[in-house]
Amino acid sequence: MTAQPQPPTQTARPRRDPGDEMLTLQEACSLLRVPEGTMRYWRHLGCGPKSFKVGRHVRYWRTDLTLWLTEQTNRPQDGR
Numbered sequence: 001m002t003a004q005p006q007p008p009t010q011t012a013r014p015r016r017d018p019g020d021e022m023l024t025l026q027e028a029c030s031l032l033r034v035p036e037g038t039m040r041y042w043r044h045l046g047c048g049p050k051s052f053k054v055g056r057h058v059r060y061w062r063t064d065l066t067l068w069l070t071e072q073t074n075r076p077q078d079g080r
Contacts, residue, residue, distance in 0.1 A: 022059050023060045024058075025060075032065065032069070049069075
């Protein structure tokens, strides 16, 4: 008997907490207390919180917003 080739395994993705909440752009803006334009600009620059699309709609995981906020508060100030 010869060994059967194994199907390629899918790339491992980090597992999400099943209790994590998916937020709309407006909900994320409300949580961070910034205007939608600011969130869109940060997304364009790639410097804002991690986001993703569901169809044509931008979404955020609440956990990613909290993590991003924590990173911002722990970031050294630029000397202004």
